[in-house]
Amino acid sequence: MLQIENITKSYHNGIIGWKKKHQVLHGVSFACEAGESLGIIGESGSGKSTLVRMILGIERPDQGQIFLHGKSVEYRSTRRGQISAVFQDYTSSINPFFTVERAIMESVHLRTNIDSNSIYVLDSLLEQVGLNASFKKRYPHELSGGEAQRVCIARAIACRPQYLILDEAISSLDVSIQVQVLQLLKELKNIYNMGYVFITHDIQAAAYICDRIIIFRQGQIEEIINTDQLSQVQSDYGRTLLATSIVL
Numbered sequence: 001m002l003q004i005e006n007i008t009k010s011y012h013n014g015i016i017g018w019k020k021k022h023q024v025l026h027g028v029s030f031a032c033e034a035g036e037s038l039g040i041i042g043e044s045g046s047g048k049s050t051l052v053r054m055i056l057g058i059e060r061p062d063q064g065q066i067f068l069h070g071k072s073v074e075y076r077s078t079r080r081g082q083i084s085a086v087f088q089d090y091t092s093s094i095n096p097f098f099t100v101e102r103a104i105m106e107s108v109h110l111r112t113n114i115d116s117n118s119i120y121v122l123d124s125l126l127e128q129v130g131l132n133a134s135f136k137k138r139y140p141h142e143l144s145g146g147e148a149q150r151v152c153i154a155r156a157i158a159c160r161p162q163y164l165i166l167d168e169a170i171s172s173l174d175v176s177i178q179v180q181v182l183q184l185l186k187e188l189k190n191i192y193n194m195g196y197v198f199i200t201h202d203i204q205a206a207a208y209i210c211d212r213i214i215i216f217r218q219g220q221i222e223e224i225i226n227t228d229q230l231s232q233v234q235s236d237y238g239r240t241l242l243a244t245s246i247v248l
């Protein structure tokens with residue numbers, strides 16, 4: 001289980017002597033069960049990506065703790081190969097000097113229980129994300145946006161993580177490609193039974209892929225709702241999102 005316990009985070013912005021404290025996260029707590037798909041939906045600047053950075057151990061919270069199976073994610077050994085991420089900006093997510101093969105195999109090597117020499121591992125990963133073996137030798141600039149994001153997904157799942165953090169992972173894609181990638185994520189989840197933390201502005205995408213949805217506002221959880229009860233959402237922001245999506 002991934003447990004987020006009472007996380008607070010502030011940044012100090014401005015020039016030396018005039019630094020102003022900006023509290024971004026205000027005591028955030030929730031849990032994502034193994035194999036669960038949990039959406040976090042909130043307006044821009046509400047602190048979603050900040051929360052992601054804490055889960056990935058890129059930044060430390062000021063207060064609170066994050067645990068994976070009872071061990072703090074502060075330690076690299078807790079996170080290594082267990083928590084992977086896919087970000088919005090697929091163009092900068094892959095090293096431009098790496099071929100697709102090298103980018104994916106780097107992640108495969110994070111887990112020693114996978115036969116890392118096997119070409120089969122790479123080919124089957126590419127196949128699972130809808131790319132054929134000819135993509136192995138390509139560089140990132142030789143990929144379309146949708147193909148690059150598929151490579152990012154292949155790389156993220158290559159180490160067989162227990163949790164996949166998807167931070168606006170479909171937002172930069174063309175709408176038709178968004179649908180394909182969402183379908184792919186759903187299929188992969190069924191194959192590997194990974195837990196997903198799916199960060200988005202898109203309530204329809206969250207409803208498609210998530211079991212529960214957190215409505216996040218100004219660094220706090222407003223509401224946590226089961227997706228099958230989404231029509232009964234109580235928070236103003238949740239109701240606005242829902243109303244907009246129905247109009248669309």
Ligand SMILES: Nc1ncnc2c1ncn2[C@@H]1O[C@H](COP(=O)(O)OP(=O)(O)OP(=O)(O)O)[C@@H](O)[C@H]1O
Nearest residue numbers: 011012013024042043044045046047048049050051
């Ligand atoms: N390293 C940083 N230093 C200072 N302020 C920061 C830093 N990172 C984020 N912030 C501020 O924290 C707030 C939350 O940012 P964050 O990126 O977490 O929001 P978000 O909900 O992910 O937004 P979006 O949906 O637009 O990506 C913003 O006001 C942002 O300016």
